[in-house]
Amino acid sequence: MRILVLGGTQFLGRALARLAVAQGHDVTCAARGVSGAAPAEARFVPVDRDDPDGLAPLAGESFDAVVDVTRQVSHARHALAALADKVGHWSFVSTISVYADNTTPGQNAADAPVLAPAPPDVDGPVGPDHRWYGECKVSIERLVRERLGEDGAFICRAGLIVGAEDPSDRFPYWVRRLAAGGEVLAPGRPTDRVQFVDVADLAAWLLHAGSTGLAGTYDGTGPAMSRADLLAGVAAGLGVADPALTWVDQDFLLARDVREWSGERALPLWVRLPEWGGLMDRDARPALDAGLTVRPLSDTVRATRAWMAAEPAAVRQGGLDPADEAAVLAEWQAVRDG
Numbered sequence: 608m609r610i611l612v613l614g615g616t617q618f619l620g621r622a623l624a625r626l627a628v629a630q631g632h633d634v635t636c637a638a639r640g641v642s643g644a645a646p647a648e649a650r651f652v653p654v655d656r657d658d659p660d661g662l663a664p665l666a667g668e669s670f671d672a673v674v675d676v677t678r679q680v681s682h683a684r685h686a687l688a689a690l691a692d693k694v695g696h697w698s699f700v701s702t703i704s705v706y707a708d709n710t711t712p713g714q715n716a717a718d719a720p721v722l723a724p725a726p727p728d729v730d731g732p733v734g735p736d737h738r739w740y741g742e743c744k745v746s747i748e749r750l751v752r753e754r755l756g757e758d759g760a761f762i763c764r765a766g767l768i769v770g771a772e773d774p775s776d777r778f779p780y781w782v783r784r785l786a787a788g789g790e791v792l793a794p795g796r797p798t799d800r801v802q803f804v805d806v807a808d809l810a811a812w813l814l815h816a817g818s819t820g821l822a823g824t825y826d827g828t829g830p831a832m833s834r835a836d837l838l839a840g841v842a843a844g845l846g847v848a849d850p851a852l853t854w855v856d857q858d859f860l861l862a863r864d865v866r867e868w869s870g871e872r873a874l875p876l877w878v879r880l881p882e883w884g885g886l887m888d889r890d891a892r893p894a895l896d897a898g899l900t901v902r903p904l905s906d907t908v909r910a911t912r913a914w915m916a917a918e919p920a921a922v923r924q925g926g927l928d929p930a931d932e933a934a935v936l937a938e939w940q941a942v943r944d945g
């Protein structure tokens with residue numbers, strides 16, 4: 608297959624390009640080269656999509672498949688105008704952040720309500736909290752469907768993506784924390800749901816979609832699991848037997864300014880319930896039925912750990928720091944004992 612990755616210089620796009628090369632495809636990555644480098648084995652075409660004619664270096668070329676990861680509405684509009692007639696299959700990597708209801712578990716891409724599109728004067732996410740991210744992805748999904756038809760493209764709403772080269776502090780936090788040993792603060796309840804997709808599995812599914820002509824709108828995420836299984840699985844992947852987990856009530860954590868999801872003072876992959884009970888508990892069955900395969904968690908942990916060891920400077924250091932974790936655990940112990 609002759610495949611064009613609009614992106615390909617970091618995380619998912621690069622994993623996809625690398626896998627496509629390994630599978631014997633003819634791979635072109637088009638990006639600025641600011642976020643990183645495309646895999647050495649792929650052809651790299653420098654483009655700046657902020658320029659409406661930025662894809663001119665690809666003029667006259669045709670591709671069997673394109674994968675676009677953009678968050679900018681104008682980038683998608685220009686790419687569709689320049690390339691849609693010359694591409695056999697179009698995949699757009701969207702996000703579960705398009706959904707309007709983050710509370711209800713078990714929702715399905717086929718009928719879950721989505722946010723309104725971004726206002727006309729908003730082209731991409733804004734500021735550190737990425738305001739308008741979901742709305743911009745909704746706008747891009749619409750552009751893709753308008754240009755290629757309801758069933759003319761593969762719209763893949765990725766869930767939390769984890770694995771090697773993860774630019775976030777989310778999954779790496781738990782790899783680092785469980786590898787460090789000692790008493791581990793485990794947030795919420797052991798039965799709380801957690802859901803994610805390995806970057807390599809998502810990349811493989813996007814390639815599968817391109818080569819089989821899969822179309823339609825899907826969530827790109829693996830099956831949900833309990834947080835107890837997540838933490839046990841991370842420990843097992845690290846070869847840590849019987850991690851010392853102390854489960855701490857969510858309201859106790861929130862009252863002590865322990866934060867959710869990611870960033871400073873956060874316990875990553877933890878969100879307050881029931882408000883966010885739908886975020887990491889979506890119906891993965893349609894994706895699995897349509898060809899998404901899910902590797903064992905231990906493989907994801909090993910790949911993440913190997914990358915963290917090989918490229919420590921690239922690993923984002925977020926989450927609750929050890930002193931703050933110890934302080935919260937001591938307070939929790941005192942309350943329980945008192």
Ligand SMILES: NC(=O)c1ccc[n+]([C@@H]2O[C@H](COP(=O)([O-])OP(=O)(O)OC[C@H]3O[C@@H](n4cnc5c(N)ncnc54)[C@H](OP(=O)(O)O)[C@@H]3O)[C@@H](O)[C@H]2O)c1
Nearest residue numbers: 614615616618619620638639640641642656676702765768
């Ligand atoms: N990480 C998660 O957990 C998560 C969850 C849900 C959905 N997603 C979605 O999954 C996808 C992840 O994609 P990704 O890992 O490849 O990272 P990404 O951050 O979406 O990558 C953006 C790509 O576009 C390129 N780019 C940005 N501005 C450009 C410009 N002006 N001109 C040309 N190229 C430009 C970047 O390369 P240069 O900077 O080198 O130009 C980079 O290769 C995204 O669609 C994201 O929205 C992610």
